[in-house]
Every structure is written in structure tokens, then in C-alpha cells.
Amino acid sequence: MRAPKDFFRPLAVGAPTPVREVPFRPSRMIHFFDPGNEKMAAKIPVIAPTVDVLLGNLEDAVAADRKEAARDGLVKIARATDFGDTQLWTRINSLDSPWVLDDLLTLVTEIGDKLDVIMVPKVEGAADIHYIDRLLAQLEAKAGVRRPILVHAILETATGVAGVEEIAGASPRMQGVSLGPADLAASRRMKTTRVGGGHPGYLVRQDPDTQDADAPRATYQQDLWHYTLARMVDACAAHGILPYYGPFGDIKDTTACEDQFRNAFLLGCVGAWSLHPVQIGIAKKVFSPSPDEVRWARRVIEAMGDGTGAVMLDGKMQDDATFKQCQVVVELAEALAARDPELRAAYDAAGEE
Ligand SMILES: CC(C)(COP(=O)(O)OP(=O)(O)OC[C@H]1O[C@@H](n2cnc3c(N)ncnc32)[C@H](O)[C@@H]1OP(=O)(O)O)[C@@H](O)C(=O)NCCC(=O)NCCSC(=O)C[C@](C)(O)C(=O)O
Ligand SMILES: [Mg+2]
Numbered sequence: 001m002r003a004p005k006d007f008f009r010p011l012a013v014g015a016p017t018p019v020r021e022v023p024f025r026p027s028r029m030i031h032f033f034d035p036g037n038e039k040m041a042a043k044i045p046v047i048a049p050t051v052d053v054l055l056g057n058l059e060d061a062v063a064a065d066r067k068e069a070a071r072d073g074l075v076k077i078a079r080a081t082d083f084g085d086t087q088l089w090t091r092i093n094s095l096d097s098p099w100v101l102d103d104l105l106t107l108v109t110e111i112g113d114k115l116d117v118i119m120v121p122k123v124e125g126a127a128d129i130h131y132i133d134r135l136l137a138q139l140e141a142k143a144g145v146r147r148p149i150l151v152h153a154i155l156e157t158a159t160g161v162a163g164v165e166e167i168a169g170a171s172p173r174m175q176g177v178s179l180g181p182a183d184l185a186a187s188r189r190m191k192t193t194r195v196g197g198g199h200p201g202y203l204v205r206q207d208p209d210t211q212d213a214d215a216p217r218a219t220y221q222q223d224l225w226h227y228t229l230a231r232m233v234d235a236c237a238a239h240g241i242l243p244y245y246g247p248f249g250d251i252k253d254t255t256a257c258e259d260q261f262r263n264a265f266l267l268g269c270v271g272a273w274s275l276h277p278v279q280i281g282i283a284k285k286v287f288s289p290s291p292d293e294v295r296w297a298r299r300v301i302e303a304m305g306d307g308t309g310a311v312m313l314d315g316k317m318q319d320d321a322t323f324k325q326c327q328v329v330v331e332l333a334e335a336l337a338a339r340d341p342e343l344r345a346a347y348d349a350a351g352e353e
């Protein structure tokens with residue numbers, strides 16, 4: 001652990017100065033693609049303007065004999081594409097893999113100026129982030145990268161969850177954390193074989209009818225990920241970084257995907273991953289506050305004046321705390337609308353009603 005006064009010092013001579021605050025840039029969907037897959041790569045110029053974040057994936061889902069093709073493909077795509085204000089991220093291979101060192105050496109020196117965030121899988125504790133932090137500083141200095149590349153951790157081992165607070169605060173580079181429900185399930189020996197989402201066996205059952213013991217009893221499916229997600233959100237909020245739901249693997253079940261994303265949004269997450277083009281629109285819809293919500297939040301802020309005291313609005317008590325809740329909604333809406341003209345129009349129209 002560095003002394004507080006050294007926390008924001010560059011970790012290598014010539015490396016850019018670390019950021020003091022994580023810039024809030026819209027990241028409702030982190031769209032995954034395999035840069036070595038020609039069919040997917042061909043779609044990138046068209047997909048880029050429709051997503052907040054494009055992520056060239058080098059880790060799981062890229063076969064061992066395609067690792068180099070994926071890495072080289074990402075360099076090629078990053079050089080050839082103008083991403084506008086869409087962010088470019090990558091997911092490198094895990095720190096114990098034979099590929100990660102070359103991933104970092106190649107990507108930072110070849111396309112370091114184009115990469116906004118590096119996602120690190122299977123992070124187990126602050127030591128993993130410290131390793132990446134120093135190496136990135138050395139590589140940034142070597143390559144003359146002008147602004148620091150940020151780091152995003154995936155929470156996908158039991159050890160990682162147990163240390164999520166120290167991971168979130170390990171470096172000024174920390175941009176955010178995502179849930180990795182598949183590896184995490186395996187690490188914990190959970191008995192779900194799904195990538196995120198619920199499970200019909202994880203439920204609570206209504207009490208028996210005292211008059212009729214044989215009467216049918218309703219069951220209610222529960223959220224397997226609630227504890228982890230809530231803990232992750234707290235760790236991120238406490239350290240001023242951003243929490244994300246991760247992937248939802250049942251591509252065809254767009255309804256359950258939307259539900260899972262919405263739970264994460266309501267709990268504090270700013271986005272989720274899209275693994276397939278069909279999930280882009282779902283994330284966009286879910287992680288943008290609805291125009292009605294924004295209109296209501298604006299009304300509360302207006303009614304609250306300087307933000308202190310208590311007033312009634314449509315039968316509901318408003319005070320200093322609800323003022324802050326509404327600011328969260330309005331500030332998010334403004335940040336999203338600044339790069340999404342459709343949303344801008346929807347929020348403006350809601351304001352005129
Ligand atoms: C699911 C798959 C196999 C279905 O791929 P498909 O080709 O069978 O699907 P399709 O519906 O037939 O695709 C239609 C068209 O869209 C294209 N396409 C399809 N997907 C994409 C995409 N993402 N981006 C851009 N284009 C895409 C695809 O190539 C095809 O093009 P075509 O019309 O020219 O034939 C495919 O979508 C895919 O490989 N997606 C990415 C998977 C991935 O990145 N997985 C890793 C993240 S999840 C994870 O790692 C877990 C975690 C966190 O680590 C942990 O919980 O532990
Ligand atoms: Mg994983």
C-alpha cells in the first residue's frame with residue numbers, strides 16, 4: 001500500500017499523471033467482440049457509433065490457437081477505425097496465462113493512445129492491480145502515451161469478492177468493476193451452469209395454507225447474484241469508481257436479460273456487457289433513466305429550491321435526501337443525453353409535457 005501522499009504519483013518516470021477522479025463517460029453497454037473473428041470485425045465500423053464502449057476481447061471465448069490473431073486483429077482495427085466518442089476497451093488474458101505479458105506489451109506500445117480501459121479478468125486482490133499498475137506505467141512511459149490507461153477488474157473468484165473493497169481502492173487507475181458470474185459460480189462451486197441470470201431452483205415458497213395443507217403454494221424465484229452485486233456496488237461507490245453487471249449468456253432470452261440488467265441498474269450499476277448485437281438495445285434502454293423518471297426528478301429538484309427542508313409533491317414527502325436521489329437521476333440523464341440525440345429529444349419532450 002502506497003502512502004496517501006504518493007497515491008497520485010506516476011509509477012514510472014515519464015508516465016502520465018494518474019487521474020484524481022474517474023471521468024464519467026456513458027458506458028451503458030460494453031460491447032464484446034472477438035477481434036480475430038473476421039465476421040465480427042467487419043461489423044465494428046457499423047456497431048461503433050451505436051454503443052458506448054467497444055471491447056476487443058482477448059480472454060475466454062477466444063480459443064487458445066486464436067489468441068495471437070485476436071491481439072493482432074485488435075491492433076489493426078484500432079488503427080484503422082475512427083471511434084468518435086465511443087470508448088475502446090480490451091479484456092486481456094488472465095495474469096497467470098502465457099499470453100498476458102505479450103497482450104500488454106503489444107497493446108500499450110502499439111495502440112496505447114487509443115485504449116481507454118484495460119479489463120483485467122479473475123482479479124484476486126490489490127496485489128494483482130499493483131502489478132498491472134506499475135507495468136502499465138512503464139509501458140506508457142516507453143510508448144509516450146499521454147493519458148493514463150484506466151483499469152477495470154472482473155469479480156469472478158471467491159477470493160476476489162472477499163477482497164472487493166481493496167481491489168476497488170488499489171490504484172487511481174481503477175475505473176470500475178464488473179461481475180463475472182460464470183467463473184465466479186465455478187470458483188464458489190455454485191451449482192448453476194448458466195452465465196448470469198436466475199435459476200428456477202433458487203426460490204422461496206409461500207407458507208402452507210393452515211386450513212388446507214394440500215393447497216398449491218406459490219414459489220418466487222430469487223436473484224442468485226444479489227449479494228455479490230450489492231457488495232460490489234458499495235465497494236465501487238465507496239471508492240468513486242463505477243459498477244457494472246457483467247454478461248447475460250442466454251442470448252435468446254431477451255426478456256430475462258432485460259430484467260437482470262434492470263435489477264443491476266436499480267441497484268446502482270451504470271451498465272452491462274452486450275455479447276451479441278441483440279443485447280445492445282436492451283442495455284441502452286435499461287441503463288438510460290426513463291423520460292418519466294427524469295421529468296419527476298426535475299420536478300422534485302425545482303420544488304426543493306435550495307435542496308433543504310421538506311415539501312409534499314403529489315402526496316409524496318420530499319426532503320434533502322430525495323433531492324440528492326433526484327440529482328443522481330438528472331445528472332445521469334444529462335451525461336447520457338450529451339452523446340445520445342434520441343435521448344436528448346425524449347428528455348426535452350418530457351420536460352414540455
Ligand atoms: C454468442 C455468440 C457465439 C453467438 O454467435 P453466432 O454467430 O452464433 O450468433 P448469430 O445470431 O448467428 O450472429 C449474427 C451475426 O452477428 C455477428 N455477431 C455475433 N455476435 C457479435 C458480436 N458480439 N459483435 C459483433 N458481431 C457479432 C455474427 O458474426 C453474425 O454475423 P453474420 O450475420 O455476418 O453471419 C457470439 O455472439 C459471441 O461470440 N459473442 C461474444 C462472446 C463473448 O465475448 N464471450 C465472453 C464474454 S462472457 C465471459 O467471458 C464470462 C465471464 C465474465 O468471464 C464470466 O462470467 O466468467
Ligand atoms: Mg470469466
